[in-house]
Amino acid sequence: MDADVIVIGAGVAGLRCARVLEDAGMDVLTVDAGQTVGGRIRSSRIDGFTCDWGLMTLNPQMPAVHRWVDLDLLDMRYPQAALLVRRTDGPQLLGDPRRAPRLLPSMVRSRMISATDLTALARWSASGLVGGRVLDSDDDTTLEASLDEYRVRGALREELLLPVLYALLADSSGTTSAAYAKWVLHSILAGTPGLPANGMQALPELLAAQLRRPVRLEVHASAVLETGPGVEVRTWSDTLRARKAVVAVSPEAVNQLLPVRRPRMQGVATWWFRAPEAPFALPVFALDGRGPIGPVWTAVEVTSFAPTYAPPGTHLVAAKTLLDRFDGRADARVVRRHLAAIYGVPTDDWEVVAHFELPNALPTHRPPLSDRQQVRIWDDVYVAGDHRKTGSIHGAMVSGQRAAEAVLADLGVPRSQPRHRRAVPSRHDR
């Protein structure tokens, strides 16, 4: 036997799974086909700049992150909890009035948010959730249908809510599960998502460093077989044996190893530009509220709150386009032009530092949301990954936790207490 359990895939799902199993005393061999751990959470260092492959953030209030990640070790950097929205009549700064009350007068003056629309939004976002958690419901419908039902209308819907949600979901069809969209909205309102000082890949690297047995990289699993009792994992160079195996590979690869449906995926592209000047005075995310008039769905000067991403004195701007749009693969010239419109500054001299196209970024969540999918596929083979829960760091880690718990229950091994638990961060921590 090479281990008690083999975990295939060292994304955050596999890494969380391995950690829970190790904590319970299991000998765990984690393997990954890639050259680094982290799967979709990847950062490249280019000429002194740190460029994450996806424009993503780590939300400290997502329960899995809050419970299982030692954020202090990631040296987190946070933007302001506000948004710059480009409107037809100029830029508008918006924020959650509970956390940014000083923005309230200008928000009221903007007439972007009426009391009626706000009430409708509050009713919509509270429906089907208890304490910010999604309720399993057959009544789940599409995002657009659900907003219509609750009469969420006007500028609040078109210029703010939908652009934000479409960017976060990487899905601009409006057909995402409303229950999932509400959960995403609650998550971002509950915390200020931020970035580790050294890039998002610092998260999976931390999780991997906390394992007792190092992850074996560049090991590509080509088949998983039950040998009863036990399993064989065939790799391109070897056969590994264990009592159990957990398949935590990328969604697009899962059906090559297991008889499960390949999930539908949403794609995004991420652009990283070096700008000679800061495009905006405040460290906030920006978007175009005027509808889809350009390819950029969200942008941020990352160095405005995480200067560690670039050499001193330089400005690094990231922008995201959605591949389900006709202009999702727009070239740098078009992306720069749209960024000029969003920020209201010239961008002709912004240099491209990096560009990543990720056709398999996030699993699609259509209604009804089913975030409690089967964990055990055969007697000794289990599955984990964000596609089994929700397309997020939280969803991936919870799926890994669940797979590990199922393995331990089947082996009759008690779970140990978590090694790391953090107090709730106060607003001042962020």
Ligand SMILES: Cc1cc2nc3c(=O)[nH]c(=O)nc-3n(C[C@H](O)[C@H](O)[C@H](O)COP(=O)(O)OP(=O)(O)OC[C@H]3O[C@@H](n4cnc5c(N)ncnc54)[C@H](O)[C@@H]3O)c2cc1C
């Ligand atoms: C552009 C983008 C933006 C995102 N934004 C956010 C965000 O802001 N907030 C958030 O919470 N989440 C975000 N996410 C989602 C989050 O990153 C993912 O949900 C999560 O990282 C998925 O982890 P995973 O372990 O399930 O899968 P993966 O990260 O896909 O890991 C799977 C691993 O399996 C390995 N593998 C595949 N096939 C094999 C094989 N045959 N043998 C061995 N190994 C194999 C791969 O190399 C990979 O390392 C974003 C994702 C993307 C791409």
